[in-house]
Amino acid sequence: MSRTHVSTVINGEQTDFLCEPQQTLLDVLRDELNLTGSKEGCGSGDCGACSVILDGRLVCSCLMLAVEAEGHSIQTIEGLATGSKLHPVQQKFLEHAALQCGFCTPGLLVAAKALLDRNLNPTETEIRYWIAGNLCRCTGYDKVVRAIQDAAAEMRAEKRA
């Protein structure tokens, strides 16, 4: 089967890859590019563990063909921190113990980041509906929601400063 050449920017770096037409973006991230932080929990867009940000928009990378990434910019969990400095939402997840097994965590963090990119002052209800596409079976979401609220508060304070 012939492979297609795809040109993208992933986490700020120009990234080219060859893929087969049936490969999802998630397959390529994980299997071709070794970016295994994005997880496959269902392969059907129901669990959100594969969440990435595509040109500023939150998407399930398991629902997108890799060839569709041509010319687009993708941010994955591996690109959330700046060097060794964690994104505020990553830091708050740690401080609030918002993860137990940690498997859904990359997807939740990417989703939370996408929310905070557009709304630095979300209500609890807005947070709950925004992350309703990210299943977590360990935490009951309580500490996840609190961590996102706290990250938003810190980012608001940073913005004011």
Place this chain on the structure above:
Amino acid sequence: MTFIEKKSGLKVVGTRPIRPDGVEKVTGRAAFGADMSMPGMVFGKVKRSPHAHAKILSIKTEKAQALKGVLAVATAEDFPNIPSEEAFMGEGPMNFRDLSRNCMARGKALYDGHAVAAVAATTEAIANAALDLIEVEYQVLPHVIDVEAAMAPDAPLLHDDLFTQGVEPKPTKPSNVAKRVHFELGDVKAGFREAEVVVEGTYATAPVHQAYIEPHACIANWNADGQSHVWTSSQGQFMVRAYCAKLLGMPIANLRVTPAEIGGGFGGKTLVYLEPVALVLSRKSGRPVKMVMSREEVFRGTGPTSGATVWVKLGARKDGRITAAETVLKYQAGAFPGSPIGPGCMTGFAMYDLKNVDITGYDVVSNRPKVAAYRAPGAPIASFAVESAMDELARKLGMDPIALREKNAAKDGTKAAYGPTFKDIGYVETLEAAKTHPHYKTKLGPNQGRGVASGFWFNIGGESSAAVHVAEDGTVAVVSSNPDIGGSRASMAMMAAEVLGIPVERCRPVVADTSSIGYSFMTGGSRVTFATGMATVQAAENVVEQLKKRAAMIWEISPDAVEWKDGKAYPAGPNAGNFEPLSLEAIAAKSGKTGGPIGHEISINAQGAGPGFGTHICDVEVDKETGHVTILRYTAVQDVGRAIHPSYVEGQIQGGVAQGVGWALNEEYVYDSKGRLENPGFLDYRVPVASDLPMIEAVMVEVPNPRHPFGARGVGEVPIVPPMAAVANAIRDAIGVRMMSLPMSPPKLRAAIDKAK
């Protein structure tokens, strides 16, 4: 063992440090089962039965084997046909013959999704194509899905050699009833004669899946000399080693198992499914074989917990004292015997001090996936029935539901119907905390209601190993023998740091593979913080003794004249001599000259896990038009013994409640008329999402367990026990409708509302 009983003197235990494995997990670097790869690796896939019950007449693999890129095809013929051998594995019975046949069907496929063959190929696409080329000839047999139908005399039989155990005389005909269990205390007939008020009902629960977000995944590498290595996500690397060695007839020493990070288990990863198959495919192909289940395979092929029917009858005097309690529980085991009927029977009434009790349980096979442990296996099912009946009893008596429970609560010295006499338990304390919580007094609006329910779980101890090694700069490696499923690295490091008297950041925990630490039973039964924690504490205590000896050697005094405090050796009193304290770092730096490296590994069999009790308060609002239930507020009180890391204890409680709410309101397996699972995905198998839940308040009551160095008792399982009845009781309170069957999903609740009109 030093007994540490200084409540306020603890410096690390009870604090909330950032977990040591946290950064890896928020940056996506932690490697879970499917994140591993090996040079030369190929891909394994499983072919599964499309039939609920069928005889396998033949399996033709030639066409699959001929496909370019296919390196191996395996069927039951490639596994030893091992004889029946029962073992008790911590939380329930299991039989290695059944486990083998669950991994790969032999002769018969017993449920939709049962593995019948497997392939290894150079790509996943080729492996999938090869599955379609394997020709299985089936003779479809009549099937049976539900527990009552499976118990009927004319039901299709799954196993013609299954004779009900626990009945006299021994049956002459096989049936689907694997076992009958019976517990009694006092005289239940006399107790009901004494009763002034009686409630009775039959409750039903649906099978629900553990629904961990990470599908099962592993890599197996079988070398030409038979020495093998498996990397896998499981609840116990030693469990995987033992089960694979047993199923494949290989020496245990030839198998090394490295635990990957585990993406949730809840009991569902206490068995093997893929690992023995991957080993066989690796042996046949000569290549490392990676296998990852799809979500559909997880639902169709791996264990949910039992669905069940539970009849319960309670009798009480008008003052609320229960005079008699009787129950009959029928649990689905799935395709092979071994439902959690034993713990189900033992847990339902365990919260109460009862004089007259009669409990009968049945373990019943049917054409469903073999059940696996699920968080407090068996208890939530029994407790849904008993705690709903308790609510009905309180209503009939005109008593407050907490007051009724207080009147009958098990205390120290209460003899439980299943045998033991309780000691150092904190059930009453949970009731007191619930009663005085502000939540219990808030006003409710129209169509809103409040429910209360309690729950019990045994918690277990068992075999565990741990090691503590001091590095030459005085930092410390803490080696655990159990997969970290929700923060146990943090608690191990904290307990070691507490004993050593150093900041927790200087203790770095790892989870070792089977060749790098002594044996440990799996992560389950809420045992790790208790048992592996106890091993860690004992290893650290041994290290402290060594440090004192080294200090004594440096000072040239007797080790008895040295005391250890806050990470330093001090002369014990003026008679010992006048020396500057020696820090752990200073002693470590000289360890080469004072006898070599300082460290200790220990293997123990931890006894004395304290049982856990919880009491939950749930407020709901019912939309009578749609039957939808909104959880308005939830408070979960639990006796946690002593919280080592309170945030992760709260997390266990909150997570257990969320799973319980899913079990209560939405989750179920739906089968079509042919016995095929209709909802093997997260769209149709509806686990709670963030917008389904409110904040969940976890209230930790601390009644220390005197058998643990810091008073810890297991916390992970209790919180899933009360929610189903708490929600059902809240619905009853809101709209006057008693739901007898789970899930209380909108269509079922709407139908019940219509019926009640």
